[in-house]
Amino acid sequence: MNRMRWFLMAVLLISAAAAEENLVSNPGFEEAGDNGLPLRWGGPSSIYHRDTSVARSGEASLKYRNDDISHYALCPQGVTLEPGRIYALSAWVKTEGVVGEDSGASICLEWWDEDRGYIGGSYPKGVKGDTDWTLIEGVSARIPKEAKHFGLMCYLRKGMTGTAWWDDVALVVAREDPMRSVLVVPNYRGEVADDGPAKAVVRVVLHLTDYADLDPAGLALAWTLRPEGGEAAAHGKQTGLASTAIDLEIPVGDLPHGVYDLEVALVEPSGEVIATEHHRLRRIAAHPPRKVYVDAHNRVIVNGEPFFPLGMYWSSITADELAVYADSPFNCLMPYGRPEAEAMDLCHANDLKVLYSIKDYFHSTKYCPQSIKTEADEHEAVLEKYEAFHDHPALLGWYINDELPLSMLDRLAARQRLMEELDPQHPTWVVLYQVDQVAQYIPTFDVIGTDPYPIPSKPVGMAAEWTRKTRDAVMGARPVWQVPQVFSWANYKKTEAEKNECRPPTFDEMRSMIWQCIAEGANGIVCYSWFDIRRDKVRTFDETWPLVKRIAAEVAGVIPALLSIEETPEVACEAGDWLSWTVKQRGDTTYLIAVNADREPHEAILR
Known part of the structure; x- marks a missing residue:
């Protein structure tokens, strides 16, 4: 059996460059610009230039050459992105004698606010040493609404020197997987003993932002339990999903002892499977005496006491x-x-x-x-x-x-x-x-x-x-x-x-x-x-x-x-995102922990 069956397969589905428009201008550096740089790309021409002697495809590439560790320069291109979207970035990179403590030659995508203040970015790991053409890939976070300016950069990480080339740079719209799931019960190693829990709970969250044609009410969640190396032992389906967050309850108390693959599938009305994830369950007679383990409340228990x-x-x-x-x-x-x-x-x-x-x-x-x-x-x-x-x-x-x-x-x-x-x-x-x-x-x-x-x-x-x-x-x-x-x-x-x-x-x-x-x-x-x-x-x-x-x-x-x-009292909070807070109860004492995560003073109302 493919061992990947045992993994939670939560991935980002990246739209292929062939299916989505490449948002990079002159991605193969075929067009020449001023000062030896490729057209529509920036950066110092003393470090970066268009090279027609080396290419992965076409007739040219972008070349970097620098022997001074104090020089840190990027080759940028402004791009247009849409807040709320996810983007996949990629490039083919070749290196020669790239040295330094960081990961090497790479690409990155950054976004800034209206005043050019940094907000965030995506920074795939690069390559160094002597390497042939290597594909560098990354996926951005969802672009925040306050982002107004965007840049894609070819660069060597700070404190690195050597020679590198880039070719076939791509930036395309990506789509998040429509379903994510986590085995929440049991929360530790998928272990189900004779004394419980009687039901496993898989928390499913649908991410349909990138799928305008999918309506939760028309979808179904199907689950199947298979013993290791065997056929389906149990299955079920939940239809007419009322929300995008569902706790799927699966009876497991009567299962024979052994290791099981729990498959959860998101299914369209036509029966087509949109996404599938897998979780590992271990049905055991009893937990052996354990020195250190995680309890159902995510506390680590050491020699029988919470720690x-x-x-x-x-x-x-x-x-x-x-x-x-x-x-x-x-x-x-x-x-x-x-x-x-x-x-x-x-x-x-x-x-x-x-x-x-x-x-x-x-x-x-x-x-x-x-x-x-x-x-x-x-x-x-x-x-x-x-x-x-x-x-x-x-x-x-x-x-x-x-x-x-x-x-x-x-x-x-x-x-x-x-x-x-x-x-x-x-x-x-x-x-x-x-x-x-x-x-x-x-x-x-x-x-x-x-x-x-x-x-x-x-x-x-x-x-x-x-x-x-x-x-x-x-x-x-x-x-x-x-x-x-x-x-x-x-x-x-x-x-x-x-x-x-x-x-x-x-x-x-x-x-x-x-x-x-x-x-x-x-x-x-x-x-x-x-x-x-x-x-x-x-x-x-x-x-x-x-x-x-x-x-x-x-x-x-x-x-x-x-x-x-212990059960905590209900607390209502009126505050912005700057406030982090939680409530704990121990005996007759209620503990309110509230932290201003901003540098400026703010007021909050908690009652």
């Missing part, structure tokens, strides 16, 4: 640094350095939980150990760490992906299934910067996080926006452990000029971002990063650490309320 992860990213663990860290409200850490037994014991002795990183164990990826060259090597490396630490009392979970691309979906989902089979005792955690693609990654994690780092160049409200997007992508049915910024981007810049443009976030900014995440539904906070605040040259560790500890103490002080599942 709110409050931690930081680390590199390697040393006894001296851990002693400083342990004298704080933080209760966990995520060390990139893959600690050995002595360090794990030290964490346990300090009552600290560890999110153990095996995220680099994918051959041919940037940080993969050189000893791992095949999938068999990957499996052996994962198994070694599992055998070493799955019984260790400090282990909170496995960190299995740090921003790896969607092109690796098959491998990432296979890694998730491997961890489910190896270790029913601990969940997995994944962190992405690809906030608009979280839904596609659902088959690859138990717990998700995204990492908004806006300071100093973007709005501080990015923390709330990304948390909200992440929560909505999983439809509130997976834990969200967010990664807010406490570091300065200067630590990652190469030139003094670039470093001088950066600064660490202020106390108020850090506090706002962390509470924004919580107010928007985060079930855990893991700040980035301990090692960055220790090496900051602008604000010393001794200055930053008390500020971070102070915020952590605020959060730790209300963790019992954050973990509470």
Whole structure:
């Protein structure tokens, strides 16, 4: 059986360039303009020019040549886009000697407001080194209504040098898949035991903005349950959909034990299937005793008690640094350095939980150990760490992906299934910067996080926006452990000029971002990063650490309320999008958490 049957297949349906008008003028650079540039393309002619000696198709391409790391220039073209639409961008790119820390030669699409203020963009990963013609592709978010100006750019990422060519650039209208679905019950690993739940619930959301000819009332949702390798065991259909958000209830309590594929299809009146998605169910007799797992309320349960992860990213663990860290409200850490037994014991002795990183164990990826060259090597490396630490009392979970691309979906989902089979005792955690693609990654994690780092160049409200997007992508049915910024981007810049443009976030900014995440539904906070605040040259560790500890103490002080599942009173709110808020109830106390995610003061009414 095709293993992709086990994946949630939530994708964007991209209209083919042949079927949609290419919005790029002179996309193959065949027409010559002034100063050696292609017609209708901009940029400095000292770096970019039309090249008739190299082409993927036709007679010309766009060439970039630059050896000065301080030069950062784009080759732009203004385009006309329609707010409310999604766009697919693509180009063929060839490189020669492209070097630098970033991803290389690529394209991007950006949009600005009436005053040319930046709003957003789409930035596909590029290529570097020596490569033949490679297709670079990306899909934009839905263009916001306030966007008035738009630009498509060919460019090399900042801090990179070398030679690159572009050809056959395309920008076309795309269409979102008309259906997205998430298995919301059960919310953890698709597990259904004899004691429940009796019904699985698949939350289906129809996205018909790009399908004017589809009316929900005329559509149907059909579902089929198939045991692994077998024929249909049960099926059903819901017709006359009353809305674009439907909870599809599917009886599962009487199913024989085993693994099942749950197929959900959106069907037209003619019987034509418009879209299909798949979910994995495991029908088991009972849950074994588990050290760490996710409950039905998206709380992580550790040794039988609810736990709110409050931690930081680390590199390697040393006894001296851990002693400083342990004298704080933080209760966990995520060390990139893959600690050995002595360090794990030290964490346990300090009552600290560890999110153990095996995220680099994918051959041919940037940080993969050189000893791992095949999938068999990957499996052996994962198994070694599992055998070493799955019984260790400090282990909170496995960190299995740090921003790896969607092109690796098959491998990432296979890694998730491997961890489910190896270790029913601990969940997995994944962190992405690809906030608009979280839904596609659902088959690859138990717990998700995204990492908004806006300071100093973007709005501080990015923390709330990304948390909200992440929560909505999983439809509130997976834990969200967010990664807010406490570091300065200067630590990652190469030139003094670039470093001088950066600064660490202020106390108020850090506090706002962390509470924004919580107010928007985060079930855990893991700040980035301990090692960055220790090496900051602008604000010393001794200055930053008390500020971070102070915020952590605020959060730790209300963790019992954050973990509470008691019914909350109804609260009405009159405020704009600048406000992030939530309500919690614990005993006789009602907790209202409200955060202004804007830099300007505002008034809100909550009653």
